Amino acid sequence: xxxxxxxxxxxxxxxxxxxxxxxxxxxxxxxxxxxxxxxxxxxxxxxxxxxxxxxxxxxxxxxxxxxxxxxxxxxxxxxxxxxxxxxxxxxxxxxxxxxxxxxxxxxxxxxxxxxxxxxxxxxxxxxxxxxxxxxxxxxxxxxxxxxxxxxxxxxxxxxxxxxxxxxxxxxxxxxxxxxxxxxxxxxxxxxxxxxxxxxxxxxxxxxxxxxxxxxxxxxxxxxxxxxxxxxxxxxxxxxxxxxxxxxxxxxxxxxxxxxxxxxxxxxxxxxxxxxxxxxxxxxxxxxxxxxxxxxxxxxxxxxxxxxxxxxxxxxxxxxxxxxxxxxxxxxxxxxxxxxxxxxxxxxxxxxxxxxxxxxxxxxxxxxxxxxxxxxxxxxxxxxxxxxxxxxxxxxxxxxxxxxxxxxxxxxxxxxxxxxxxxxxxxxx
Amino acid sequence: xxxxxxxxxxxxxxxxxxxxxxxxxxxxxxxxxxxxxxxxxxxxxxxxxxxxxxxxxxxxxxxxxxxxxxxxxxxxxxxxxxxxxxxxxxxxxxxxxxxxxxxxxxxxxxxxxxxxxxxxxxxxxxxxxxxxxxxxxxxxxxxxxxxxxxxxxxxxxxxxxxxxxxxxxxxxxxxxxxxxxxxxxxxxxxxxxxxxxxxxxxxxxxxxxxxxxxxxxxxxxxxxxxxxxxxxxxxxxxxxxxxxxxxxxxxxxxxxxxxxxxxxxxxxxxxxxxxxxxxxxxxxxxxxxxxxxxxxxxxxxxxxxxxxxxxxxxxxxxxxxxxxxxxxxxxxxxxxxxxxxxxxxxxxxxxxxxxxxxxxxxxxxxxxxxxxxxxxxxxxxxxxxxxxxxxxxxxxxxxxxxxxxxxxxxxxxxxxxxxxxxxxxxxxxx
Numbered sequence: 071x072x073x074x075x076x077x078x079x080x081x082x083x084x085x086x087x088x089x090x091x092x093x094x095x096x097x098x099x100x101x102x103x104x105x106x107x108x109x110x111x112x113x114x115x116x117x118x119x120x121x122x123x124x125x126x127x128x129x130x131x132x133x134x135x136x137x138x139x140x141x142x143x144x145x146x147x148x149x150x151x152x153x154x155x156x157x158x159x160x161x162x163x164x165x166x167x168x169x170x171x172x173x174x175x176x177x178x179x180x181x182x183x184x185x186x187x188x189x190x191x192x193x194x195x196x197x198x199x200x201x202x203x204x205x206x207x208x209x210x211x212x213x214x215x216x217x218x219x220x221x222x223x224x225x226x227x228x229x230x231x232x233x234x235x236x237x238x239x240x241x242x243x244x245x246x247x248x249x250x251x252x253x254x255x256x257x258x259x260x261x262x263x264x265x266x267x268x269x270x271x272x273x274x275x276x277x278x279x280x281x282x283x284x285x286x287x288x289x290x291x292x293x294x295x296x297x298x299x300x301x302x303x304x305x306x307x308x309x310x311x312x313x314x315x316x317x318x319x320x321x322x323x324x325x326x327x328x329x330x331x332x333x334x335x336x337x338x339x340x341x342x343x344x345x346x347x348x349x350x351x352x353x354x355x356x357x358x359x360x361x362x363x364x365x366x367x368x369x370x371x372x373x374x375x376x377x378x379x380x381x382x383x384x385x386x387x388x389x390x391x392x393x394x395x396x397x398x399x400x401x402x403x404x405x406x407x408x409x410x411x412x413x414x415x416x417x418x419x420x421x422x423x424x425x426x427x428x429x430x431x432x433x434x435x436x437x438x439x440x441x442x443x444x445x446x447x448x449x450x451x452x453x454x455x456x457x458x459x460x461x462x463x464x465x466x467x468x469x470x471x472x473x474x475x476x477x478x479x480x481x482x483x484x485x486x487x488x489x490x491x492x493x494x495x496x497x498x
Numbered sequence: 499x500x501x502x503x504x505x506x507x508x509x510x511x512x513x514x515x516x517x518x519x520x521x522x523x524x525x526x527x528x529x530x531x532x533x534x535x536x537x538x539x540x541x542x543x544x545x546x547x548x549x550x551x552x553x554x555x556x557x558x559x560x561x562x563x564x565x566x567x568x569x570x571x572x573x574x575x576x577x578x579x580x581x582x583x584x585x586x587x588x589x590x591x592x593x594x595x596x597x598x599x600x601x602x603x604x605x606x607x608x609x610x611x612x613x614x615x616x617x618x619x620x621x622x623x624x625x626x627x628x629x630x631x632x633x634x635x636x637x638x639x640x641x642x643x644x645x646x647x648x649x650x651x652x653x654x655x656x657x658x659x660x661x662x663x664x665x666x667x668x669x670x671x672x673x674x675x676x677x678x679x680x681x682x683x684x685x686x687x688x689x690x691x692x693x694x695x696x697x698x699x700x701x702x703x704x705x706x707x708x709x710x711x712x713x714x715x716x717x718x719x720x721x722x723x724x725x726x727x728x729x730x731x732x733x734x735x736x737x738x739x740x741x742x743x744x745x746x747x748x749x750x751x752x753x754x755x756x757x758x759x760x761x762x763x764x765x766x767x768x769x770x771x772x773x774x775x776x777x778x779x780x781x782x783x784x785x786x787x788x789x790x791x792x793x794x795x796x797x798x799x800x801x802x803x804x805x806x807x808x809x810x811x812x813x814x815x816x817x818x819x820x821x822x823x824x825x826x827x828x829x830x831x832x833x834x835x836x837x838x839x840x841x842x843x844x845x846x847x848x849x850x851x852x853x854x855x856x857x858x859x860x861x862x863x864x865x866x867x868x869x870x871x872x873x874x875x876x877x878x879x880x881x882x883x884x885x886x887x888x889x890x891x892x893x894x895x896x897x898x899x900x901x902x903x904x905x906x907x908x909x910x911x912x913x914x915x916x917x918x919x920x921x922x923x924x925x926x927x928x
Contacts (some may be wrong), residue, residue: 145862429589
């Protein structure tokens, strides 16, 4: 992938990445902040996500309701996401309306009001969002597995936060979290689409240049030691379906091992996509675990994946167990397949195939300008943009010997969390 | 104040100048638009086979047949099919709705012949191997068990059942546990033989390929497909509106949130009421942070994370729905707020400001909906399915601007009767 973009750092510390794409009259504008659940302390879990919600509640210049009306009137769409390491806000607009995005994002970087009544009504909205997730049978299992997988690191917490903390956090906590993380020197601005870069830089200086750099006060966690044992978590709940999940400690995105694990993921459970918008996926029916579990009538489905993160996170496998099988049986079959990859190197052709799949997924993702702007900022949250442009090349450098070695290192059954969801008989 | 929005000439909307359309002698319509900005291509389309053909005792047959098409053909087994697709980084899938069995796929442009060849082989020559039939039946039954625990799906299914009565729109395309258990391998083979045919099939190709190449790839693969043994389609019952409100709760234990749907019948897609109702729907529960419903239920009352409306329009009818996910303790409060908003909506016209907002949004967002190949393909497919004309997008802005607040009030009153609502909730009652 060519490095066809422009990077510049403003005096206030704001890092700017620009990429001109003239295929459609659209511009997508993203502001990324280096704050997420990774930066949260006990008692304040979920605060980053709640702050993201509050950022839609208005500033003196754009009171609540005015922002979304202005964006929607121009035919734009916008949203925000809070993740482990970052929080991001984006607007995709018709190209001639992009000043609105520059104006409102630069404004709410510093001027959001956090009115107490808005905090109160948003508390119930966030709790309602959590209740919606709790409706998923696997939510409680995921929550318990994360706690077991990270003894101390905040990756152990749900991004949405614990119910206790969502009841306890106050307006001033939210405002302090906002002020100590939302400043140009803790942010990346990524814009892709139909513009002239010199002209866009001028506008960026006009809107963002006057914001003072801030005092970043954040919690930087210590990395947990590798898992020392196999831990089993069993959660019981309603329904008729049994699920089996595995979590192995995975390397951080900046580690070269990350790319080896990415190829392993593709071979084990099918290719994962880095596309956030559009692109769709590639099915995983020829992957090793699908063949060993679904084709052998052990499981209904199997999926896997890993996250690109600052600190080591997890490689997760999620299996829907067939009603006529026991999860222990399925686990045994899965382990046999993993054991094979530890014992015998895979073929070069297998790796080439994973690389072709990654190339195809990039081609699909690049149809979409919003997605290209996402790519332009996302890797800056855990590395540099080059992480992304070098991605396929790094996959290409993975060898059969590396895969065998990293299988042994990361997929040791004595260092993992096994989670089982068992359906309970309905109480009559 | 309203003002038409002009698009820059360099980025014209898809229209008769750059959409190629061709009809093959066997009844297949092919549409194409090129986009060389990315080396990828999508295909999208449907055959005229759907769940309206399902026998009641075997509901889910069209869905099961569609899902089984890729489990083996006369010349390729399951392994070969997916090895070919996945090795190319390509994807292909089938799914049945009430009137159609749709397909969509994507690949790098160089692999388009593989993709179209696979589409044709799966449509024309599936063999439904016994081994895969049983495996897939187990998979479908598990997904129905999972569905039974899903508050959002269960409220939606029950809502359709109460709203559409004995019309096929009132039945879930994926069937029920007992109907899927009754289906045999032979049923799939027979259903395919009796109903799969090229007449009224549509296929759209968008991406890094020129029209001539796309047409010849499709003609090669599908031009000689015929099915002389097809059966005629059955007559469908009329859709009758409900005359008084119906309230139903589906109890699912252990849920923190209750999903709620409140709604009425809506216009058909081809009805002149459709675009008017669509703009009304935008004001009611789409525009900005989900319109008036979002403002009342989420922003003001803080009752829900999700609260919005949708207008779903098909060949023979449609639905107009408000949906929200709420804490069980707030369920009645949310219903009251929603019914209140519906009453206001049919009492007074929307303000000209509200309408202007939604009009500007509809016109402004058009290029955004067309930024990916899949977005363009989907738009072309709808133009064909609902006879909108190849110049639909170019005339779109004028049609949107012609809608008035009075027209929205009139159309809303025709469909929304606050004393005759279908109200369904699913979750754990407290």
